[in-house]
Amino acid sequence: MKTIKFNEPFISGNEIQYIRDVFDIKQFSGNGKYTQRCQGFIGARLNTDVLLTDSCTSALEMSALLLKEDIYQEIILPSYTFSSTAAAFARAGFRLVFAEINPDDMMLDIDDVNKKITANTCAIVVVHYGGYCADIRRLQELCDKKQIYLVEDGAQAFDCFLEGKALGTFGQLGCISFHETKNIHAGLSGALLINDHKFFERAMHIWERGTNRQEVLKGLVDKYSWVEIGGSFYPSELQAAFLYAQLEALDRNYQERKAVFDVYRDGLIELREHGQLGFPEFPSDFKPNYHAFFIIFNSEQECDAVREFLKEQQVMAYIGYVPLHSSRVGKKMGYHENDLPLTEEYSKRVLRLPFHNNLAIQDVEYICKLIKTCLKEKCI
Numbered sequence: 616m617k618t619i620k621f622n623e624p625f626i627s628g629n630e631i632q633y634i635r636d637v638f639d640i641k642q643f644s645g646n647g648k649y650t651q652r653c654q655g656f657i658g659a660r661l662n663t664d665v666l667l668t669d670s671c672t673s674a675l676e677m678s679a680l681l682l683k684e685d686i687y688q689e690i691i692l693p694s695y696t697f698s699s700t701a702a703a704f705a706r707a708g709f710r711l712v713f714a715e716i717n718p719d720d721m722m723l724d725i726d727d728v729n730k731k732i733t734a735n736t737c738a739i740v741v742v743h744y745g746g747y748c749a750d751i752r753r754l755q756e757l758c759d760k761k762q763i764y765l766v767e768d769g770a771q772a773f774d775c776f777l778e779g780k781a782l783g784t785f786g787q788l789g790c791i792s793f794h795e796t797k798n799i800h801a802g803l804s805g806a807l808l809i810n811d812h813k814f815f816e817r818a819m820h821i822w823e824r825g826t827n828r829q830e831v832l833k834g835l836v837d838k839y840s841w842v843e844i845g846g847s848f849y850p851s852e853l854q855a856a857f858l859y860a861q862l863e864a865l866d867r868n869y870q871e872r873k874a875v876f877d878v879y880r881d882g883l884i885e886l887r888e889h890g891q892l893g894f895p896e897f898p899s900d901f902k903p904n905y906h907a908f909f910i911i912f913n914s915e916q917e918c919d920a921v922r923e924f925l926k927e928q929q930v931m932a933y934i935g936y937v938p939l940h941s942s943r944v945g946k947k948m949g950y951h952e953n954d955l956p957l958t959e960e961y962s963k964r965v966l967r968l969p970f971h972n973n974l975a976i977q978d979v980e981y982i983c984k985l986i987k988t989c990l991k992e993k994c995i
């Protein structure tokens with residue numbers, strides 16, 4: 616029986632050629648030809664300013680450093696997310712305020728967010744889960760009204776567009792992941808999208824170990840000095856060369872993933888119509904990136920049973936995020952499981968199905984058939 620893997624990293628074919636070019640140029644450390652090319656490509660495609668980072672985690676950490684002003688600041692974020700969304704802001708000294716999710720799509724519930732805004736709220740950090748789109752227009756309005764920042768954790772949402780505008784460019788700052796589990800990648804990499812130009816100069820300094828080295832290179836100042844509490848946030852040229860080869864193949868990548876997504880959708884829509892499981896719809900005028908296909912079962916038991924059944928057939932499907940508020944760190948911060956009952960309940964019902972560019976259409980059909988069999992024959 617062959618194994619159907621959950622993820623297989625995408626390979627475009629030109630990665631080694633571009634890496635060889637870096638060997639010829641002999642500038643390995645970063646912010647060279649390929650970093651510039653990647654930033655140019657992403658900036659033009661998403662219509663914003665971009666700094667390439669070594670991960671989405673780094674882009675989130677840069678965002679936190681950019682917004683940090685005093686010790687009282689809070690951010691509101693979902694608990695249903697990856698640890699980096701929270702850790703970046705906690706490390707910078709923000710108080711974390713977790714908000715509920717909407718169980719239909721596992722993304723921030725705006726009414727709960729609204730209730731949790733205080734005079735100390737600095738920003739809302741929203742996560743676009745699985746390449747779906749959070750209710751970003753309403754969040755943007757809310758943030759404008761309350762005069763707080765909006766940061767988009769678009770780790771999984773690179774190259775998604777709502778009404779022609781890229782996810783990650785609605786807030787002042789957007790964070791993207793190019794980890795190998797994402798549609799396109801460099802092993803590890805990411806990007807910070809700087810949508811409010813007032814942050815650009817400081818972001819450059821923070822990016823480059825807190826120094827004004829770029830101004831020295833441009834001849835604007837004689838000596839470089841320490842001007843911000845920064846970090847070493849950019850990738851090497853080897854990673855950037857790899858990434859550039861992937862960026863060039865973005866449209867092919869999209870078509871291949873769309874084919875996989877459509878077969879999942881067609882195969883499972885009947886179960887959704889009969890109320891046996893759920894999966895979200897894209898909003899109108901949305902161009903997705905087809906990052907993932909996840910389903911939400913009616914109970915934790917059903918979700919576990921289907922996952923186990925698939926595993927017995929060598930099909931690797933995985934759970935979603937484990938809530939942060941009830942994690943060991945969350946509890947140390949004073950949160951309790953029952954603070955966010957919907958997040959607690961629904962996170963246990965999410966199953967992410969295998970999704971990558973090498974999945975054969977027959978494999979996807981087979982997975983849908985297995986899910987149907989399991990639910991019908993009550994493998995639960």
Ligand SMILES: Cc1ncc(COP(=O)(O)O)c(C=O)c1O
Binds near residue numbers: 671700
């Ligand atoms: C929502 C979210 N934010 C941040 C990250 C971290 O991304 P990276 O691995 O590029 O640091 C992930 C990882 O998948 C994620 O899902």
